[in-house]
Amino acid sequence: MSFWPNADHWSVKIPLDTPHRRLEVLADTGVVQLRDADFECPASEYEALEYMDWKSGGDTNFAPIATADGELDCRGFWDKGKTDKDAVWTSNAAIAPSIKNYVDGVGANFGRVRTIKLEPQDREAAIRSLHRDDNNRFNPDDEGWVVRSWVELTDNPDSYMLVMDNDAEGLPDPTTEMRIPLHKGARFVVDTQRLWHVVVHTGSAPRYALITSFESGPVLDEWIQREMVSPATV
Template sequence: MHRRLEILAKTGYAVLGDYRGPAISPREWERLEYLEWKSGGDTNFAPLASATGELDCRGFWDHGKPDKGGIWTSNREIAPSLARYVESIGGEYGRVRVIKLNPSSEQEALRCLHLDDNNRLNPDGTGWVVRSWLELADTADQTVFILREDKNDPSTETRIPLHPGKQVVIDTERLWHVVWHPGPKPRYALITSWESSPVIDNWITSQADPTQLVSVG
């Protein structure tokens, strides 16, 4: 009942080439105002765009909106390069936020596998909401995105190694997902909700890099 991205039809995700735009200073994500909000581990989030423009991590449905039409918060002034990255893609975005993920063990991460609730109140006939990630901080080589078709079946698992500049798009309402980050420092990434559209499809197609994919199981 929603428009979907054909490029995600087979696997539910797309691994893109690394970000090659203007350098983004670590000061942008380090100086943001973070809120305590737990999702997929020991996390804090800095909202850059929310449903109302306030520093709010709640779902847009709490304000009677689908996860679209994001309004920039005061954090935009601290991280203008991150905001420009989102705007340069050109699609309709909803939640935009930076995640700060503290280190965990692999088993702790696997216990946090989850699905997102991206499309509550999303009208039929409009674009399905998916999410993109842009890795920001330098992380250990072992940091990986773990995706599963079946939460309890490791044979359905795919692991995507993460490093600064890595870009990934995932239908997180379809795939169980979590990031295992062994540390030692926190991991930071920009997460953006996107409405599926020709603009987003073209962006993914122009940058997709399946050679960076690692599958297990």
């Protein structure tokens, strides 16, 4: 391996242990696989969104569908003084009603909602972007921990999200590696502030997926219990 994160990686500084309310279903592995989506977002919707050149996890572009203030902005909510919750729909939401209806249907407090367009990258290239997310900046200690969910919009069965837990030094532990398959309709919830993650995309065309931040709490827990394949398995 030509690259591996070290103690100077910016992710290491992101807090892991906090008093926030968390979901028991994510306590073991940090991942829950859900049943495949029972709806389809037509390509005519997600391809028509307004995308922004924003790099995260590789050669990526993002279409913001809900943001801190309803503006088309890929920056973290903290730039507006907010936690990644209580989002406002953007003009992109009207272009992709199937996505808006899906997120609203979960019922939980949501933050950023966006689709990602990721260009192909092999494992070696992907590892260079391995990271943890800063989901809970400004999140009051007595509120729910923010996690993220995915819905795969394109079919890439040979691609996968690579996730790893932390070793004693707060670096990715290769012995904990899990691979989440990215076939069309695949859905999963990940504690991305806890787990190091990146996507290995072996396809020949861009991969599209929906990413949504949700607040941990009874509503999200009940939704996961209804929708999951089995607790914390991938």
